[in-house]
Amino acid sequence: MKYNNILKGKFISRPNRFIANVEVNGIVEVCHVKNTGRCKELLTPNATVFVQEHNSVKRKTKFSLIGVIKENRIINMDSQVTNKVVHEWILKGNLFSDVTLIKPEAKYGNSRFDFYVETETQKAFIEVKGVTLENRGIVKFPDAPTERGVKHIKELCECMTEGYEAYVIFVIQMKDVLHFEPNDDTHKEFAEVLKYAKGYGVNIIAVDCDVEEDSINIRDYVEVII
Numbered sequence: 001m002k003y004n005n006i007l008k009g010k011f012i013s014r015p016n017r018f019i020a021n022v023e024v025n026g027i028v029e030v031c032h033v034k035n036t037g038r039c040k041e042l043l044t045p046n047a048t049v050f051v052q053e054h055n056s057v058k059r060k061t062k063f064s065l066i067g068v069i070k071e072n073r074i075i076n077m078d079s080q081v082t083n084k085v086v087h088e089w090i091l092k093g094n095l096f097s098d099v100t101l102i103k104p105e106a107k108y109g110n111s112r113f114d115f116y117v118e119t120e121t122q123k124a125f126i127e128v129k130g131v132t133l134e135n136r137g138i139v140k141f142p143d144a145p146t147e148r149g150v151k152h153i154k155e156l157c158e159c160m161t162e163g164y165e166a167y168v169i170f171v172i173q174m175k176d177v178l179h180f181e182p183n184d185d186t187h188k189e190f191a192e193v194l195k196y197a198k199g200y201g202v203n204i205i206a207v208d209c210d211v212e213e214d215s216i217n218i219r220d221y222v223e224v225i226i
Contacts, residue, residue, distance in 0.1 A: 001085050003066060005053040006214040011043050011068070020065050022051055031063040034078040037143045039132060042068045042075060050074075050213050067213065075132055076173040076209065076216045082130040083114050085209065086169055089218040090115075095167075095205075096122065108164075111155045124165035127152045131172045131206070133183065139172050139206075139222075140183035146190060153193045157200045168197070170206040172222055179223040180206035195226050 012021040012028055017036045020043065021028050031051050033039075043049075050067035066078045083104065089095070090102060098119045106116030108125060115126040133143040142149060156166035170180055184191035198204050206222040 001081055001088065001216050003052050003214045005055075006066075007051050007053055007063075008213070009049050009051050009063075011045065011047040011049045013045075014043055019061065020049075022049055022063065022065060024051060024063065029063050030061050031065045032059075032061045033065050034080055035065075035130075035132065036079070037132065039077060039143065041135075042070055042077065042132060067211070070134070073134075073174055073176065074211045074213065075134070076211045077132055078173075078216075079130045081216055082128050082171040082173070085216055085218050086115070086126070086128050086171060089207075090117065094218070096124075108155070108159050111152075113152070113156070113159075122165055123163070124167060125156060125159050126167040126169060127156060128169050128171060131170050131180065132174070134174065134177060137176070137178035139174075139177045139180050140186075141170055141180070142183055142187055142190060145187040149187075150190050150193050153190070153197050153202070156202050157197055160201055165203070166197075166201070167203040167205060168194070170204075170224075171218065172206060172208040173216065174211055175208045175219055177208055177222060179225050181225045191226075198226055 009022040009024040014020045022031045048069040051063040101118040103116040113125040114128045117124045131141045133140045182191035182194050206224045207218045210219045
């Protein structure tokens, strides 16, 4: 996954979860933040960030904030990119060996999952979660309570009763981490429902990423501890 028109900037402030003030080329610009999580450990005063410049006159902001440097590690913050990198990863032959259909934003009952995949012998629903929270090499999800996340996990269990396979893929938007675990300090219910889902047969997967200023690609599997 490649980005165009990437510039380096300095984080100034975040008035709300949708925008940030970033100094770019000596000018403080209002940037769209492509991640509605708290990200307090990432967006610290004077942090080096990466923004994408857009040329569309229809946009309210000229720039989007997509990455940050934390302790010499580049972390991608774009919550919209995780589905794209998973899509690319699956099409390259990962997770399934003989994909005959991959459908993004697939409906199941009254629900909608990130992907529906078919092979010659399998039918599976997949939910993707982006991970940016890291401390001493341990990465966790979520960084804020997520009732939507709880709902998704429960719905994946439901689809298994009709013979579908189910996957949760945690895309760690950085590399060189130790392991992934649910953040029960922030949202205990999510941690509990994830543990239940694992016992129920939902496949819980974590992968890290090679991240550069202008790109992100899935790298390898990361140990999941629940």
